[in-house]
Amino acid sequence: xxxxxxxxxxxxxxxEAMARDERVVTFGEDVTMLRRNLFVRFGPxxxxxxxxxxxxFLAAGVGAAMAGLRPVVEIMLVDFIAVAFDxxxxxASKVRAFSGGGWNVPxxxxxxxxxxxxxxxxxxxxxxxxxSAMPGxxxxxxxxxxxxxxxxxxxxxxxxxxxxxxxxxLSDYWLDYLGGGSRGTVSFDVPREGAEGEVACPPSPxxxxxxxxxxxxxxxxxxxxxxxxxxxxxxxxxxxxRGIASEVIDLRSACPLDTELVTASAxxxxxxxxxxxxxxxxxxxxxxxxxxxxxxxxxxxxxxCSEGAIPFSRKLEDEVLPNVRRITEAALRLCEGRP
Amino acid sequence: MKADMExxxxxxxxxxxxxxxxxxxxxxxxxxxxxxxxxxxxxxAAGVVAHLEDGDALALDHRSTPPLVxxxxxxxxxxLEMIGDERGLCRGWGGHMxxxxxxxxxxxxxxxxxxxxxxxxxxxxxxxxxxxxxxVSFFGEGAANQGMLLESLNLxxxxxxxxxxxxxxxxxAITTRSRSxxxxxxxxxxxxxxxxxxxxxxxxxxxxxxxxGKAVRRARAGRSPSFLLASCPRREGHFLGDPLLRVYRExxxxxxxxGPPLVRSLxxxxxxxxxxxxxxxxxxxxxxxVLGIEKFLLEPDPLCRAARLVPxxxxxxxxxxxxxxxxxxxxxxxxxxxxxx
Ligand SMILES: Cc1ncc(C[n+]2csc(CCOP(=O)(O)OP(=O)(O)O)c2C)c(N)n1
Ligand SMILES: [Mg+2]
Numbered sequence: 001x002x003x004x005x006x007x008x009x010x011x012x013x014x015x016e017a018m019a020r021d022e023r024v025v026t027f028g029e030d031v032t033m034l035r036r037n038l039f040v041r042f043g044p045x046x047x048x049x050x051x052x053x054x055x056x057f058l059a060a061g062v063g064a065a066m067a068g069l070r071p072v073v074e075i076m077l078v079d080f081i082a083v084a085f086d087x088x089x090x091x092a093s094k095v096r097a098f099s100g101g102g103w104n105v106p107x108x109x110x111x112x113x114x115x116x117x118x119x120x121x122x123x124x125x126x127x128x129x130x131x132s133a134m135p136g137x138x139x140x141x142x143x144x145x146x147x148x149x150x151x152x153x154x155x156x157x158x159x160x161x162x163x164x165x166x167x168x169x170l171s172d173y174w175l176d177y178l179g180g181g182s183r184g185t186v187s188f189d190v191p192r193e194g195a196e197g198e199v200a201c202p203p204s205p206x207x208x209x210x211x212x213x214x215x216x217x218x219x220x221x222x223x224x225x226x227x228x229x230x231x232x233x234x235x236x237x238x239x240x241x242r243g244i245a246s247e248v249i250d251l252r253s254a255c256p257l258d259t260e261l262v263t264a265s266a267x268x269x270x271x272x273x274x275x276x277x278x279x280x281x282x283x284x285x286x287x288x289x290x291x292x293x294x295x296x297x298x299x300x301x302x303x304x305c306s307e308g309a310i311p312f313s314r315k316l317e318d319e320v321l322p323n324v325r326r327i328t329e330a331a332l333r334l335c336e337g338r339p
Numbered sequence: 340m341k342a343d344m345e346x347x348x349x350x351x352x353x354x355x356x357x358x359x360x361x362x363x364x365x366x367x368x369x370x371x372x373x374x375x376x377x378x379x380x381x382x383x384a385a386g387v388v389a390h391l392e393d394g395d396a397l398a399l400d401h402r403s404t405p406p407l408v409x410x411x412x413x414x415x416x417x418x419l420e421m422i423g424d425e426r427g428l429c430r431g432w433g434g435h436m437x438x439x440x441x442x443x444x445x446x447x448x449x450x451x452x453x454x455x456x457x458x459x460x461x462x463x464x465x466x467x468x469x470x471x472x473x474x475v476s477f478f479g480e481g482a483a484n485q486g487m488l489l490e491s492l493n494l495x496x497x498x499x500x501x502x503x504x505x506x507x508x509x510x511x512a513i514t515t516r517s518r519s520x521x522x523x524x525x526x527x528x529x530x531x532x533x534x535x536x537x538x539x540x541x542x543x544x545x546x547x548x549x550x551x552g553k554a555v556r557r558a559r560a561g562r563s564p565s566f567l568l569a570s571c572p573r574r575e576g577h578f579l580g581d582p583l584l585r586v587y588r589e590x591x592x593x594x595x596x597x598g599p600p601l602v603r604s605l606x607x608x609x610x611x612x613x614x615x616x617x618x619x620x621x622x623x624x625x626x627x628x629v630l631g632i633e634k635f636l637l638e639p640d641p642l643c644r645a646a647r648l649v650p651x652x653x654x655x656x657x658x659x660x661x662x663x664x665x666x667x668x669x670x671x672x673x674x675x676x677x678x679x680x
Contacts, residue, residue, distance in 0.1 A: 015607070019607075019608050019609050029512070029513065029515065030512075030513045030514045030515055032514065032515075032622065032623065032626065033513075033514040033582075033583070033623070033626070034514075036597075036601065036623055037600045037601060037603070037604040038604070039619060039622075039623065040601055040604040040605055040616055040619045040620050040623070041604040041605075041607050041612065041616070041619075042612065043612065043615055043616075043618075043619045044619070044622065049515060049519065049520055050520065051481075051484035051515075051517075051520035051521060052451050052452070052481045052482060052484050052485050052512055053484045053485060053486060054485075055486040056486065079450070080450065080451075082450070083450065083452070083485070083486065083487060117371065117372060118371025118372040118423070118434070119371070119372035119373055119434075119436075120372060120433065120434040120435075120436055120437050120449065121432075121437070122436065122437060122448065122449040122450055123372070123373075123436070123449055176580075176582075177373075177578075177580075177582060178372065178373050179371070179372060179373075180580070181365075181373070181374075181578065181579050181580020182580045182585060182589075183365075183366055183368060183580065185366065185367055185368025186368040186371065309432070311431060311432045312371070312372070312420075312423055312429075312431060312432055312433055312434025312435075312437065313423030313424070313425070313431035313432070313434070314371050314423055315423065315431075316423070316425075316431055316432070
C-alpha cells in the first residue's frame, strides 16, 4: 500500500470517483489552483471555479444533485458555510422527507475545519455538531489518510447529503497556506499518524457511521473524532503509565453515530470521556450522553470540548482546544470518582 | 475645499510602515495565522477615512489595519493584539482579521461580504441615535459577488441609509481573477440599485479624497448611500507567503513541489481526456503569467504617487516621523508582550 499525506488521500479518492463516474463534478472558490491536479486531469467542466457566492453555489449543488449530477461542493472553510445555511438546513435536508422519499440529494459538501494554528475564531471552528443537528445530513470527519480516502468515496457514493470535513492540522497544504506560509518560524502540534499513512490502491470505501476501535482498554472509554482521536491516543499513553487502561474510539462521523460500538464500550468500562473539538453545548458530546442514557447505561461521564469562541492568541487557543493535559486531567478525575 | 496633501501623505506613510512592521513580525513567527496586508490600499484608506469624524463608523474586511491606523487607533494596543497579547486591542481574542475598536465604532470580519450589512447596521443606528453621522463599509471586488453584500446595497437604498460602500478592486480574490467569475460591471451593478456610484483610481489619494468627500457629504445630509469603486494593486499577494507569488520567489523549490503531481495528472486515467490536458495546464499557466506581469511590471505604488505631490523636505520629515512612531509602537508592544509572558 502506498503512503500518502492526508490531503493526497482525499484528492486521490475524489479523482478515482471522477474517473469512474462522469456525473461527479466539483466546484468552489479557487479550485483551479486548490485542486490543480484534478483540474489538469479533468478540465474546467468537471473542476469549476466559483465566485464568492456560497449561498448560490451551495444551493445550486443541491439542485444539481436533485437533477442527476453528483456534485462535490467546496466551501473552503466550514465557518463560511454560515452564509449558505439555507442550502443545507431547508433544502438539502428536506428534499427526501418532503418528496415522501421519492427524491434524494446525492451531494457532498467538502470543507476544511478545525484549529491549532492561530487563525482566530472565524476560521477554526468545527461545527460538526451544528451540521449534524440537521435531519437527513451525514457528517464525516476522517482522522487519517486511509479513512480520508475511504470516507470520501462513501460520501460520493451516498444517495443523501454528506458534509465531509477535512481537519487543517492534518491537511498539510491548508496548514501551510493558513498557518505556515512557508516561514520556518512557526510550528504546530501535528499528529503524525493522522497526517500521513498508508492508503489502499484502489481506495476502499469506509462506511459512514461505522466507528473504529483504536485502542482497547477496560477502565475508561475515550470517544473522539478528527485530531481529537490523536490527542486521546497520546493521553491514553500517559494514563497507561498510571495504570489506567483506556479504550479509544474514533467515531469517524459525527452523524450518524455508531451507537453499537459506543454503547458496548461504555457498558464495558463504565466511564466515558468525550473529547470534542467542537463547541461543548448542544452538540456531539451531549448527543453521546443521550445515546448512552437512552440505552440504559449508567456510566460516569465527562467531556473535554471547546467551551466558547476560539481565541486568536496561540497561548489562549491552546487552552480552549482540547489538549492532552486537559484530557488526562479529566480522565484522572473520572477514574478517581471526582466531579 | 482642497485636499491637505501633507496630512494624506502622513496617513499613508503611517499605514505603510505599520504594514511593513506587521510583515516583519509575521515573518518572525510572532504573528500567527494568515496575514492579509493592505499594502497598495493606503490611498483608499487614507482618502476615505480623512472625511470621518467622531461618531462615524467603520465596517472592515480582512485587510482592516489600514483604515484603523488612518482612523487613529492607538498603535501599541494594535500591535499587542497582533502578537496575541492579553493587553491588546481585543485582549488577544480577535487577531488581525477580527479587530474591534468600540471607541471608534470600528469592526472587522474575516467573513467575506459581511462588512456591508454590518455597516448598514451602523448607518441605521446613526439614523436614530446620531443623525448626521455616517458608516463606511470597506470590501473587495471579490466580495461584491456575496449575496449579503448585494442585499445590503438594496437595503441601503430602500432605507436611505447614511452609508458609503467602498469597493477596493485589486482584480483578484485569492487565486481567482475576479472578472472570470463576475457578471457585468460592478459600477453599473451598484447604479442599478439606485445609488450614485463612481470609479476612482485608488492609487491616487487626491482622487479618492475628492470622490469620498462627495459620497460622505451625501450620506451625512441623509440624501443617499453611495458606492465607490477604487482600483488598487495587491502588492503582497493575497496573504503573506502567498503560494502563487512563491512560484516567482522560489521557482526551483516550487517547481519541484508542484511539478511531479501535475505531470502525474497529465498522464493519468481517463486517457480520452489526454489531448485536452495541455490546454488545462495552459489555463493554470495563464493565471500565473497574468499575476507575474501585474506584479512585476504594472503595479503602481500609491505611496510613491502621493510622495510626488508633497515637497521633498516635507516628505522626508513625515517619513521619518511616521517611521519613528511605528518603530516606537512596535518596540513598546514587544517589550510589554515580553514582560507579560
Ligand atoms: C464567506 C467567505 N467565503 C470565503 C472566504 C475566504 N476568502 C478570504 S479572502 C477571500 C478573497 C476576497 O477577495 P476580495 O473581496 O476581492 O478581497 P481581497 O482579498 O482581494 O482584498 C476569500 C475567498 C471567506 N473568508 N469568507
Ligand atoms: Mg480582490
